[in-house]
Amino acid sequence: MGRSSGETYEALLSHLAPGARCTRIQPADGNRALLGSADLSQFDGVFITGSPLHLYQDSPECRRIITFMQAVFASGTPSFGSCAGLQVATVAAGGSVRSMGQRREAGFARRIFPTDAGRDHPLLRGRPPAFDAPAVHTDEVAQLPPGATLLASNSTTHVQAAEIRSEGGVFWGVQYHPEISLCEVAAALRRQSKDLIEHGLAAGQEDVERKAALVQALHEAPNRLDLAWQLGLDEQVVAQERRTLEVRNFITHLVLPARTQRARS
Template sequence: MALRFLVVEGNTRGARQAHKENYGLTPSESYAEVIRSIAEDAVCDIAFPADEGANLPDAAGLESYDGIVLTGSHLNIYDRTPEILSQIELMRSVYASRTPSFGSCWGLQVAAVAAEGDVRQNPFGREVGIARKLTLTEAGRSHPLLGGRPASYDAPAIHLDMVTALPEDSIVLASNAVSPVQAAEIRKDGGVFWGVQYHPEFSLSELASLLRRRTDILVREGFCRTEEEALAYADDLAALDRDPARFDLAWRHGIDAEVLEPQRRTREIRNFIEHKVRTEKSARGRA
């Protein structure tokens, strides 16, 4: 029987359309493709909780899914606008449904706030391009979410905000010098969420597409000296995605197999599907 996933798009309509115009897919469509590349039996629905009047599933509807995945977003959760509040409420329903859930970046932040945690702007600034030296905690070394990851690894990332206070029933699984919560498990109302602050779903090509639309930020915040330099960096990432054997580019930007090889880069999503979604499907009598 097919695995049924709900992919929850964190962006507003304008932001996801801009992503599609530049990359060819919205973030949720891209995420769904990654899920299907890992689990050929996966069927993915997409929800848009940031849209006014969106028809969202209730707890009973959420229970019908085998797994729920939350994408990243351009929003800042501490703004508490209607499109943000609707996503927090949806995540509370996800917990109540007890359906296994996973999220990247914004997904982790929504899951934390929905369980009474907190998110603020990172005082160390933006983490962009590649998150470096992500390090497993003692709990992370034995947690199935990070199974197969080395003790220290890199991953695609782009975020300004970070989880500053985790809910009571949570476990930090990985951290680095930029963000103390880079991977975590959060439990609430019988539901379990696994999430990461980085983006294991991003290919270098998708990351390059995002960076091309943020060259002003890269220059303003000191990552690059000029817009041309920022575009050149994005072009290098896209070229490396097309040809991972480009040792010159991998060496120049310090990008290793944990990012270059899709099976390694998407490790957390694979582990979520294998160790949480399929296991829970069987336990719930859906196999």
């Protein structure tokens, strides 16, 4: 699919919160003025999407998006992020990010499990003791910032979900991608075929295409148990209402209460 990360989130939010007005911005773009905390405080919630940026690099784009995230924290507006969004919030609050080296999570993160703190946290409410989720990333959180809470992990990526509090703001984030469809997973596999082959996850282009075709077919026919079985997936990934649970929980437990409180004040 040719849809951007921002467009993906906007489409999902239109489904989860019909009638919500969304404003898409590109804080890493040096040609655009950054919104400050006063501007951001007028929003009900902020979503930080995936990104090709590597937060351990000192680039103008990285500095801008970190500055933006610090303004989000200072505004007090609830925020949510996936993949690079979690990494942005981590660095903005004083943590660190690193390359995964030879390791990869490509297509799906497997056997994610809530920590003791995560089992009782509303971000993961409704998730089972272990679950899979769409995931495509080559960087990861190396160290969470002071005061952050690790909510979920797996054997490949230690920080799969976290709550980060900084400067009066609260952020919920995940390393995986609850917002993307299986169609987008298939497109990501095809885009990253060279990397998958180089890292030994596929023997050749044919292997990547075979996997992507299965994922695409399951997107088009989510009730086909044979496809889900071949991919080792269950309703936690296949069913949209389960796959997008963290975004829904964020809206329910942080955005709507904050909006109600603002309306009363």
